[in-house]
Amino acid sequence: MSEFSPHISPLHKRYRQDLAMPESWxxxxxxxxxxxxVRGYLPDALAPDVLPAIIAAASSAATSSNLQSWSVIAVExxxxxxxxxxxxxxxxxVIDAPIFLVWLVDLNRSHKIAELHGEASEGLSYLETFLVGVVDATLAAQNAMIAAESFGxxxxxxxGMRNDPLAVAAELDLPPNVFALFGQCIGKPDPAxxxxxxxxxPKEAVLFREQYGFDEKAMAAVQAYDARAREFQREQGMREQDWTRQISKRVNSEASLDGRHVMRQVLMQLGFGLK
Ligand SMILES: Cc1cc2nc3c(=O)[nH]c(=O)nc-3n(C[C@H](O)[C@H](O)[C@H](O)COP(=O)(O)O)c2cc1C
Known part of the structure; x- marks a missing residue:
């Protein structure tokens, strides 16, 4: 089921279920x-033309109202x-990877552009606008992930950047209205x-048709996933635990947010209005 099973289809590897591969692939x-x-990296630097290609992929993501309200900082x-x-x-x-990208919700640029045209920027102080930045930065980052993986x-x-957003903002010299959403390690995987x-x-747990329908069948599909998650953990030498148990622990209290329950206040300290 792992690297040693080259004949397993991509669908089977993703779901650990016997699924026929679609004709169109x-x-x-x-x-x-x-x-x-990937959590283990070789120290080898990336070829110089790799980062520009990854950023071009990020910039190719769709962006709400073409606001392009993200930036990224490459830390080496x-x-x-x-x-x-x-x-x-x-x-x-984070240390071992030759390059660490920090993906930013960036409303500063729009503020500056409004200033350039002598306009107010009241529209930037709403939760909706912050969400737009989160969506844009995330779509860009996922494109960057796929681009990096396409290079092998x-x-x-x-x-973990959100463990202490103020410290990250100080480290990266972020102006108000810029938030380090998450980081991204990129490098050659360590074969060891x-x-x-x-x-x-499985899709039965996540795909509904026409209307939301998390019913008993969907819950059964979720519970069936526990055994597949355990199988993966066993193969990886990880501590075995039902996925549903992990999730219920992850959501059971304020403490399970591991200090990040203060995010709203922190974002306001960083200049976001969130109205
Ligand atoms: C926004 C985001 C933040 C993440 N942060 C961390 C992190 O700080 N440390 C870590 O080891 N994994 C982190 N992960 C990786 C997830 O644990 C991982 O994607 C998930 O367990 C699924 O595993 P896979 O990516 O190998 O399929 C993060 C993933 C996402 C999408």
């Missing part, structure tokens, strides 16, 4: 379905990566620390 789907987060300085790693609760891959590189997103495709919920 292509190499783009092969790349998307073989995504796995080892000392800065080490400080960002510390903020992310010492995730070593490994990558992982790092939500292979990762594998992690199974996902």
């Amino acid at each position: 292509n190499e783009t789907l092969d790349i998307i379905l073989s995504h796995r987060s 300085d080892p000392a800065r990566k080490a400080r960002l790693s510390a903020i992310a609760h010492n995730q070593k891959h 590189l490994g990558s992982i997103f790092i939500g 620390r292979p990762s594998d495709v992690k199974p996902r919920l």
Whole structure:
């Protein structure tokens, strides 16, 4: 079921179910379905033309009202990566990866553009506008992930930037109305620390037709996933635990947000109106 099973179809690897491959398939789907987060990197620098290609892919994502309300900071300085790693609760891959991207919700640029034209920028102080920035930055980052993987590189997103957004803002010299949404390691995967495709919920749990329908059948599909998640954990030498149990622990209290329950106040400190 892992690297050692080359004949398993991409669909089977993703869902660990016996599913017929659709007639229509292509190499783009092969790349998307073989995504796995990579936590072990070789120190090799990226070829110089790789980052521009990754950013061109990011810039090709759709963007709400063409606002393009994201930016990204490429961090290569080892000392800065080490400080960002510390903020992310010492995730070593942030240091080991040759490049660490920090994806930003960037409403500063729109503020400056409004100023340029002598306009007010009241529309930027609403929760809706912040959401637009989150959506835009996320779509851009996911395109960057796929682009990196298309080069045979490994990558992982790092939500740990939100452990201390004010410290990240100081480290990266962010102006008001800019928020480090998450980071992204990119580099050559260390073959000594292979990762594998992690199974996902079956479509019966996530795809509804015409109207929302999370019924008993969908819940049964969710529960059937527990065994597949356990199988993956076993293969990876991870501690075995039902996925449904992990999720219920992850949502059970304010404490389960691990200090991030203050995000609204922090965002307002960073200048966002969130009206
Ligand atoms: C926004 C975002 C933030 C994440 N932050 C972290 C992180 O800080 N550390 C980490 O090890 N994985 C992080 N991940 C990776 C997820 O744990 C991973 O995507 C998930 O377990 C599914 O595994 P896969 O990506 O290998 O399929 C993050 C993923 C996303 C989408």
